[in-house]
Amino acid sequence: MKWKNPSLLLFGIGISNIGAWVYLIALNLIILNMTKSPLAVSILYILLPLATLVTNFWSGTVIDRFNKRNLMIILDLIRAILIFTLPFVDSLFLIYVAVFMINIASSIFEPTSMVYMTKLIPKTSRQKFNAMRNFIHSCGFIIGPSVAGFLFIVGSPYLAIFANSFALALSAIVILLLPNVEIKNEEIIIQRINITLILNDWKNIINFSRKNIYVTLVYVLFSMITVFMTALDSLEAAFATEVLALSESKYGFLVSIAGVGIIGGSLVNALFANKLNLNILIGLGAIFTPIGYIIFAFSPNFIWASIGFFTLTFFLSFANIGFLTFYQNNVPVDIMGRFSSILRIFEAGLILLFTITIGLFAEIFELRGVYIIGSFSFLVLGIIIHFIVTVKSKRHYYERVLD
Numbered sequence: 001m002k003w004k005n006p007s008l009l010l011f012g013i014g015i016s017n018i019g020a021w022v023y024l025i026a027l028n029l030i031i032l033n034m035t036k037s038p039l040a041v042s043i044l045y046i047l048l049p050l051a052t053l054v055t056n057f058w059s060g061t062v063i064d065r066f067n068k069r070n071l072m073i074i075l076d077l078i079r080a081i082l083i084f085t086l087p088f089v090d091s092l093f094l095i096y097v098a099v100f101m102i103n104i105a106s107s108i109f110e111p112t113s114m115v116y117m118t119k120l121i122p123k124t125s126r127q128k129f130n131a132m133r134n135f136i137h138s139c140g141f142i143i144g145p146s147v148a149g150f151l152f153i154v155g156s157p158y159l160a161i162f163a164n165s166f167a168l169a170l171s172a173i174v175i176l177l178l179p180n181v182e183i184k185n186e187e188i189i190i191q192r193i194n195i196t197l198i199l200n201d202w203k204n205i206i207n208f209s210r211k212n213i214y215v216t217l218v219y220v221l222f223s224m225i226t227v228f229m230t231a232l233d234s235l236e237a238a239f240a241t242e243v244l245a246l247s248e249s250k251y252g253f254l255v256s257i258a259g260v261g262i263i264g265g266s267l268v269n270a271l272f273a274n275k276l277n278l279n280i281l282i283g284l285g286a287i288f289t290p291i292g293y294i295i296f297a298f299s300p301n302f303i304w305a306s307i308g309f310f311t312l313t314f315f316l317s318f319a320n321i322g323f324l325t326f327y328q329n330n331v332p333v334d335i336m337g338r339f340s341s342i343l344r345i346f347e348a349g350l351i352l353l354f355t356i357t358i359g360l361f362a363e364i365f366e367l368r369g370v371y372i373i374g375s376f377s378f379l380v381l382g383i384i385i386h387f388i389v390t391v392k393s394k395r396h397y398y399e400r401v402l403d
Contacts, residue, residue: 013133
């Protein structure tokens, strides 16, 4: 496979991802300085799953019927413009409205980019490409906060916001340079989007899910990994600073170690992409990611916390790459936008439920105990996933579905 276009796509993803980290950190500081309220900052994190709930019941219908490259460009430009306006807004409510709209655009962009990537990258090269994509994301995990810190030193959080707006505009330009992956002899019919069309799409996805129970089950169970991680991560900073008594600088270093873990796992997958079966990747990731959380939950000091963080992120990259390739290989590209958007509604709802629940438990009970129980519950889920993808199905079925 020629890597010119995939490299351009990875470059655009990298720029956008670094900008997203800069934007997130800067916006947190802006809201905190404006309100002096941690609750006001936490609302920012609730707005994303809320945007998903509002958007995803109809967004898949739009994604599967529009030109993917053009839609990605439009969404990048919308986000760039909205983010550019944030420093000029004084009202907290209007900031929340703008962030909510940005999150809506982001929730549409992700499944759109997934469909585009699936069409652009040949099946035989997807696993390696996904490993490189995961590597780019993990680099943003480390580089993004560093860039944000530098911009805060030379300017202010508002300068960082402007930088993110520029990054998204640059990402749109990069996407413009990519090829149109829609089939040339097949015109995409732009139907009038209405409730009848949306309901028919839901019926089609439900029918597909019934006929492909195994694929749907793996998707739903992997979504639960995201749910557990989001809930546990919401307690991460409090656990590190209050229970482990780590300073802010040590906690920042801990986050960097997590980024190194993702980079390490992504590089291993990129180097051995042709030798690692998808069921092994998903199974190992599902087991060892929660084990990393358990190590962190029982850690008495910074060293053990670092081991836990590295373990969970190293094997999380295995799970992510394995699942992403499995998803691309088993869900028809013409319904991919609808399939992921509809199922992510349930994921977003569970994220809200689990995050609020675990936050309340942490207020009522001892924090370490809540984190330990949550981590072991996560491990039970991992064991179930490992059993389903590596034990339960027959070998010939794996060869047909996973490879």
